[in-house]
Amino acid sequence: MITFNNLWNVMKQKNISQYKLINNYNISPSQLTRLKRNESVSTNTIDKFCQILDCDISDIMEFKK
Helix, strand or coil: CEECHHHHHHHHHCCCCHHHHHHHHCCCHHHHHHHHCCCCCCHHHHHHHHHHHCCCHHHHCEECC
């Protein structure tokens, strides 16, 4: 299972709120909901988050058996 639990920590460290993602970076609220639920998202979405947060994929997601 892929989890995005680390994403929220990185956002906090970088001082990027969900509000800022939606209003400044045009991330849809539905994408944030999918991430909160650890549901599948596109690689395009993951790429956007890595660019916005200036981080690596492993910083925001991880695989758990």
